[in-house]
Amino acid sequence: MAINNFITQKAKCARVFTFELIDGKEADYQQYLVNVVEVIDHDAYQKGTFLEVLTLSNDAPEKQRIFQRVFLFESEKQRANFASKMAESAIIFDGSENAQLQRKEYANTLRVQLAVNDYTFC
Numbered sequence: 001m002a003i004n005n006f007i008t009q010k011a012k013c014a015r016v017f018t019f020e021l022i023d024g025k026e027a028d029y030q031q032y033l034v035n036v037v038e039v040i041d042h043d044a045y046q047k048g049t050f051l052e053v054l055t056l057s058n059d060a061p062e063k064q065r066i067f068q069r070v071f072l073f074e075s076e077k078q079r080a081n082f083a084s085k086m087a088e089s090a091i092i093f094d095g096s097e098n099a100q101l102q103r104k105e106y107a108n109t110l111r112v113q114l115a116v117n118d119y120t121f122c
Helices: 006-010 026-046 076-080 082-094 097-107
Strands: 013-021 052-057 066-073 111-120
Touching: 013 076, 026 052, 026 082, 026 097, 066 076, 076 082, 082 097
Parallel strands: none
Antiparallel strands: 013 066, 013 111, 052 066
């Protein structure tokens, strides 16, 4: 018997981004997450780009700089359109492609992307 909850009722699949924070950049990343990433996420969420997003940090002392951003989707089609829809919300936030490039370069001084994985719920 399957568990019946919000996730299993609505979400059909997920995309998980795994990052490692650069040593000494934890506070800067937290500020970037709140002032930039969450603003872009909010716009994208309002437009139906994804169903939900969670940010997870690892509790293991030796892995405290590992973060995951977990995006939930109601369909594989919604997930397939995720990158282009997020780009639309990002360009609205950034105002120009040049500003977007600068923001991405700054983000790369804060964290390293370790993996991007897609999952389907069973």
